[in-house]
Amino acid sequence: LQAPAVGGRMGAEQALQQLLAQSGLNARRTDASTFALEPRPEAGALNLGATSITSQAVSDTSYQPPASTSVMRGTGTSMEIPQTINVVAAQVIRDQVPRNLDDALNNISGITQGNTLGGTQDSVMKRGFGDNRDGSIMRDGMPLVQGRALNAATERVEVLKGPASLLYGIQDPGGVVNVVSKKPQLQQYNALTVKGSSYGAGKNGSGGTLDSTGPLGDSGLAYRMIIDHEDEDYWRNFGLHRETLIAPSLAWYGDNTQVLLAYEHREFLTPFDRGTAINPATNHPLDIPATRRLDEPFNNMQGRSDLYRLEVDHDLNDNWKAHFGYSWNRETYDASQVRVTAVDPASGTLTRKMDGTQGAITTDRFTTASLQGKVQVAGMQHDLVFGVDDEYR
Secondary structure (H helix, E strand, C coil), X not given: CCCCCXXXXXXXXXXHHHHCXXXXXXXXXXXXXXXXXXXXXXXXXXXXXXXXXXXXXXCCCCCCCCCCCCCCCCCCCHHHCCCEEEEECHHHHHHHCCCXXXXXXXXXXXXXXCCCCCCCCCCEEECCECCCCCCCEEECCEECCCCCCCCCCEXXXXXXXXXXXXXXXXXXXXXXXXXXXXXXXXXXXXXXXXXXXXXXXXXEEEEEEEEEEEECCCCCEEEEEEEEEEEXXXXXXXXXXXXXXXXXXXXXXXXXXXXXXXXXXXXXXEECCCCCCEECXXXXXXXXXXXXXXXXXXXXXXXXXXXXXXXXXXXXXXXXXXXXXXXXEEEEEEEEEEEEEEEECCCCEEEEEEEXXXXXXXXXXXXXXXXXXXXXXXXXXXXXXXXXXXXXX
16 A cells, blocks of 8 residues: 655544545544554445454353353343352363252352251351251242252352342341253253262162253244152161152243243152261260161151242343243152160160151242343443342242
């Protein structure tokens, strides 16, 4: 490109226009120190300006958490939110294969295990606050009554720490845990997993999982079906763990609207194991093998649970989004146990009593509606969330 010499006092933009006067090019400023050269529009031609597209790659094979999470009920990224949010990513769950929520949250600081009710309930203490069935465990932002929240339908686990838990109503100031479910996908995917285990002499287990998802036609409708079964001996000298999960879901992805309808059915049999007994003379556990139970083979919890979820998301425009969610879940179980009440190490005598629960039923109904948006005020972007929740437990 050759251009005539330019002389005199003028700005950079003026000088460039003179240099390019006969070249068929225009100069466009892109920032304070950069210009872009573009072809000059011809008569009758439609000239489109430059288009900039920014996207974030989503990889479910990374240990890094996603850029944004759902636990804050907003659209901002985790880097922009002034709260402590930790995520157990999908790939971490696949690699570690945690047996329950307590195992998965070993990856998160400030989390300890509380009273698991004989190994039958999730009990998560966040920064020293929490217990089993305290209402702080969510499934896709809606509360659960199921004793065990983690299953084969789990995609990842999010933890919101601190008093921001009040975003979910009356909560302890330690935080909340949000279990995010696997959603139907418009790309076909099928996986079959078979597993086996062995512990000690004669302690064996087996199980399998089917996960299938894909489109139904070309209208934006997709399905997902997850079936999981486990059957294994307990690691102590007697006991059996058996669990079955069936989780179908449907989703419709429109231009501005997404609708999700999901269901989970779970049946379970698990040992109700209070652990060993304490020697009153030493205030330490009895000097017996860790595998030896002091109760009876009928010490177990057997039951079933059902969870229904409906979620609707609608983009009102580029800056505002509406969300509606409804869930209904119920768990019913029978629990039998012989409980150790006293120990006499000198005579080798145990004092025990019968205890149990028959026909226990816990139900939760939850409805949420929210409006999320972005506004520019004083040269800064502000993320706003307005919402209302209604719960009956």
